[in-house]
Amino acid sequence: MLNNKLGKHTVIFNNKPEILGTGSVVGVKEGEGPLGKRFDVVLEDDTYNEKTWEKAEIKMLSEAILLSMKKAGKAEKEIDAIISGDLLNQLMSASFTARDFDVPFIGIYGACSTMTESMILGSVLVDGGYAENVVSAASSHFCTSERQFRNPLEHGNQRPPAAQWTATASGSVVIGRTNKPNIVLTCATLGKVVDPGITDAHQMGAAMAPAALDTIHTHLSDTNRDPGYYDLILTGDLGHIGKDILLDMSKNRGLDLEKVHMDCGVLLYDKDQDTHSGGSGCGCSASVFAGHIYREILEGKLKKVLLVSTGALLSTTSTLQGDSIPGIAHAIAIEVEGN
Amino acid sequence: MAKKKKQKEQERKEQAKAYEKYVKQFTPNPKYFSNAFKAFVVGGLICVIALYIQNLFMAQGMVKKDAATAVTVILVCSAQLLTGIGWFDSIARFAGAGVIVPITGFANSMVSPAMEFKKEGLVLGSGAKLFTLAGPVLVCGISVSVIIGIIHLLINKG
Numbered sequence: 258m259l260n261n262k263l264g265k266h267t268v269i270f271n272n273k274p275e276i277l278g279t280g281s282v283v284g285v286k287e288g289e290g291p292l293g294k295r296f297d298v299v300l301e302d303d304t305y306n307e308k309t310w311e312k313a314e315i316k317m318l319s320e321a322i323l324l325s326m327k328k329a330g331k332a333e334k335e336i337d338a339i340i341s342g343d344l345l346n347q348l349m350s351a352s353f354t355a356r357d358f359d360v361p362f363i364g365i366y367g368a369c370s371t372m373t374e375s376m377i378l379g380s381v382l383v384d385g386g387y388a389e390n391v392v393s394a395a396s397s398h399f400c401t402s403e404r405q406f407r408n409p410l411e412h413g414n415q416r417p418p419a420a421q422w423t424a425t426a427s428g429s430v431v432i433g434r435t436n437k438p439n440i441v442l443t444c445a446t447l448g449k450v451v452d453p454g455i456t457d458a459h460q461m462g463a464a465m466a467p468a469a470l471d472t473i474h475t476h477l478s479d480t481n482r483d484p485g486y487y488d489l490i491l492t493g494d495l496g497h498i499g500k501d502i503l504l505d506m507s508k509n510r511g512l513d514l515e516k517v518h519m520d521c522g523v524l525l526y527d528k529d530q531d532t533h534s535g536g537s538g539c540g541c542s543a544s545v546f547a548g549h550i551y552r553e554i555l556e557g558k559l560k561k562v563l564l565v566s567t568g569a570l571l572s573t574t575s576t577l578q579g580d581s582i583p584g585i586a587h588a589i590a591i592e593v594e595g596n
Numbered sequence: 597m598a599k600k601k602k603q604k605e606q607e608r609k610e611q612a613k614a615y616e617k618y619v620k621q622f623t624p625n626p627k628y629f630s631n632a633f634k635a636f637v638v639g640g641l642i643c644v645i646a647l648y649i650q651n652l653f654m655a656q657g658m659v660k661k662d663a664a665t666a667v668t669v670i671l672v673c674s675a676q677l678l679t680g681i682g683w684f685d686s687i688a689r690f691a692g693a694g695v696i697v698p699i700t701g702f703a704n705s706m707v708s709p710a711m712e713f714k715k716e717g718l719v720l721g722s723g724a725k726l727f728t729l730a731g732p733v734l735v736c737g738i739s740v741s742v743i744i745g746i747i748h749l750l751i752n753k754g
Contacts, residue, residue, distance in 0.1 A: 404712055404713075409711065409712035409713075410708070411679050411680075411711055411712065412685065412704060413684050413685050413687065413689070413695060413696055413701060413708075414689075414696065415631070415688070415692045416689075417626060418623060418624040418625070453612065454608065454611060454612020454615055455615070455616065455619070460619065460623070463615075463619040463622070467615075498622050498623055502622050505622070531689075
């Protein structure tokens, strides 16, 4: 019966689930970055006229979902499920966003790998005929995650060079099917948890790089493809340090990713924006894909993209207890039909 | 079985150590010298200003002890004010230990959680979180001072 499975951990979508529309909403700093013009909405103020940061994040995610539905030309009643997640305890942003929609909701947590995870699950539902249209989304907000994972915003401190900046960003895609498939989700590789033993919570890129490599390697060997098959292999938020580690490690394993690899965390900010090693957070890969990369695909600049969102599955408790940081990465292939 | 598990654990630890070493070559070091220099200049400047104010107070006829207390209050209040208007974190990003180690850092570590958690209510938000940053420092600082006090007492008696 396993005719949709390929190799070790890859699933194929035979019925051509496709991306019908995307929405991206980012914060002020992200808007000032190199991709500023490639998002649908750039906030003028990170509070988004709300009383709390959490409410601002909920409004951002909600806006991203609405935008993606509008661009896909789908009304709320045509959506069969919203699959989304964020970084906060009890998935506060995602669940509270779903409260305002009359649509079944699946909340997922994959740390910063959430976007790919939700896109894979969405594609499985659509491909299997269990849903017509699904919204896959993810979000993060610098201020909400900072107060949960680190220090109060106004606390004076110096961030180490390896630290990454949690993106204030939300991204959403609508997955469905049409008679004329265009931007198709062809296959996906589910990642396993890889823990290289990093205990420093500021070294997230290093903690996630082996998981990213594992998933990319599994994907390529399952599908019997070379890295060159893709125009772009886009990791989620390895940052500058994680990117260097991934490229070096892949070389040692006989994979040449140098020409096709990029990282959302590297793309999102300029080096002089004081983010140190780059961006992170669920919203990082969600907004860069839903905003910039999706536009590149529409403009015909990219035809085959492998999105590999990476997650560091640490918690505030595990860090304090001295445990190491488990990494995870999921991959999904997005290909333009008829090429 | 237990031995095997232990061996596996050991292997894991060694791998983690090797990976950490490997990762180090990709991680830039903090700018120790320039950070220390900035901290020295800014921290020193704060001390100079504090001493100047203290001398002013003493010239007005205040006793040294009272003048020192008054200066401390001024330092704490300025740090609180700077935290409140959102400048302290930018100054600390530049000056580091220069403003974090003096009492200004302590004031900031109380005001910043108070501001941050106000949205969860004055009592269970700000009230509960007020000491999240300063609390551990106080507990450890006071405990160590008691221990050292006892040692001092023992040595002096002996």
